[in-house]
Amino acid sequence: MTSASAPATTILSSDLREKVTRTAHGWDGVAPDEHWAAEIRRLAEERDATILAHNYQVGPIQDIAHHVGDSLALSRIAASADTETIVFCGVHFMAETAKILSPDKTVLIPDAEAGCSLADSITEEQLRDWRSEHPGAVVVSYVNTTAAVKALTDVCCTSSNAVDVVASIDPDREVLFLPDQFLGAHVRRETGRENMYVWAGECHVHAGINGKQLSDQAEAHPGAELFVHPECGCATSALYLAGEGAVEEDKVKILSTGGMVDAARASGSSEVLVATEIGMIHQLRKAAPEIDFLAVNENASCPYMKMITPAALLRCLTDGADAVHVDPVTAEAARGSVERMIAIGNPGSGE
Structure with a gap:
C-alpha cells in the first residue's frame, strides 16, 4: 500500500499498475487517457528510456512514442539514442534488431509474446539446409527475420531497398531471397534476375489483402492513388490494374511504410487507398490530414502488433519488462548482415 506521504505521481503509478491484468490476448485494464500518458512520460524519463513505435501500432502508442517509423529506421534511432534504455513498441524481431545494433x-x-508470422516462416535450420543446396549463393534476408536467421545471412534488406540490395550482387551469383514471397516477386520483377530463388513465406496479414479487394476499392474510388506495401498479395494486381488502364500508372505506388509517409506528404490527391496493416492509416493521416486515406482491407490488423497495449507499455516501464537478449556470437554475425545493408544505402525511412 502507498503511504500517505508518497508523491502523487507514485500513487498514480501504483493505482494504474494495479489495474493491469493479463488476458488471453495480452495485457489489458488501462485506458490511454491523459493520466496514463502523463505517467508514461514520467516513467520514461525516470527510467532514462526512449520509446519507439512501429507504424502498425495503435494510435495512442504512436502518439506517446518519442519516435515512430519502420522497423529498421527505429533500430538505427535506438543505436544513436542517448538514453540507457530502449522501449520498442513492435514485434519481437524488431526489438532483437535494436539490441543487435545497440548491444550495450x-x-x-x-510484451515478449508479440511475434511475427513472417519471421516464423523460416527457421535457422531451414536456412542452413537451403544454403547447403545452393553452395556459393548470396543469402539476402528481409529484416523481418530472427537474429539467428540474420546471423546466417550475407546481407539484409528492407522493403524500401530490397531491389537495390539484390541489384548490387554479382549477376553471375545465385541469390537466395527470404522469407517473403511477395517482396521476392517484386524484387525479381524489378531486377529481371533469373538466378534468384525465393522462400515461400508470407505475412498472414499482408497476404490477406487480395487483388479483388484492391480492384473493388479502385473501382469504387476512381482517381484515388494506390499505396501498396510489397508484402501484400495484391501488389501484382495493382500493377495489372495499371497495365490495363483501370488505374493511372503514376497513381500506383509500391512502397515501404516509411515510403508511404514520404509519398503522403508529397501527394496532391484527395483520396488514397492503402494496402497494408491498418495501423499505418493513423500515421498517414497525421502526415497529410487533408487526404482521405482508406484501407483496402479494413480487417488487415496484425494481432501481434496489437499486443502492445497501453497496459503493456505501462507494465513495461514500471517493471522493466520484458528485456530482450541476443547471444553475443549470434548478435555479432547478425550485425554484419545489417551493416552491409546499411552500407548499400536507403535502408529505411524514419518519421
Whole structure:
C-alpha cells in the first residue's frame, strides 16, 4: 500500500499498475487517457528510456512514442539514442534488431509474446539446409527475420531497398531471397534476375489483402492513388490494374511504410487507398490530414502488433519488462548482415 506521504505521481503509478491484468490476448485494464500518458512520460524519463513505435501500432502508442517509423529506421534511432534504455513498441524481431545494433543498451519490449508470422516462416535450420543446396549463393534476408536467421545471412534488406540490395550482387551469383514471397516477386520483377530463388513465406496479414479487394476499392474510388506495401498479395494486381488502364500508372505506388509517409506528404490527391496493416492509416493521416486515406482491407490488423497495449507499455516501464537478449556470437554475425545493408544505402525511412 502507498503511504500517505508518497508523491502523487507514485500513487498514480501504483493505482494504474494495479489495474493491469493479463488476458488471453495480452495485457489489458488501462485506458490511454491523459493520466496514463502523463505517467508514461514520467516513467520514461525516470527510467532514462526512449520509446519507439512501429507504424502498425495503435494510435495512442504512436502518439506517446518519442519516435515512430519502420522497423529498421527505429533500430538505427535506438543505436544513436542517448538514453540507457530502449522501449520498442513492435514485434519481437524488431526489438532483437535494436539490441543487435545497440548491444550495450537495455532493450525492452512491452510484451515478449508479440511475434511475427513472417519471421516464423523460416527457421535457422531451414536456412542452413537451403544454403547447403545452393553452395556459393548470396543469402539476402528481409529484416523481418530472427537474429539467428540474420546471423546466417550475407546481407539484409528492407522493403524500401530490397531491389537495390539484390541489384548490387554479382549477376553471375545465385541469390537466395527470404522469407517473403511477395517482396521476392517484386524484387525479381524489378531486377529481371533469373538466378534468384525465393522462400515461400508470407505475412498472414499482408497476404490477406487480395487483388479483388484492391480492384473493388479502385473501382469504387476512381482517381484515388494506390499505396501498396510489397508484402501484400495484391501488389501484382495493382500493377495489372495499371497495365490495363483501370488505374493511372503514376497513381500506383509500391512502397515501404516509411515510403508511404514520404509519398503522403508529397501527394496532391484527395483520396488514397492503402494496402497494408491498418495501423499505418493513423500515421498517414497525421502526415497529410487533408487526404482521405482508406484501407483496402479494413480487417488487415496484425494481432501481434496489437499486443502492445497501453497496459503493456505501462507494465513495461514500471517493471522493466520484458528485456530482450541476443547471444553475443549470434548478435555479432547478425550485425554484419545489417551493416552491409546499411552500407548499400536507403535502408529505411524514419518519421
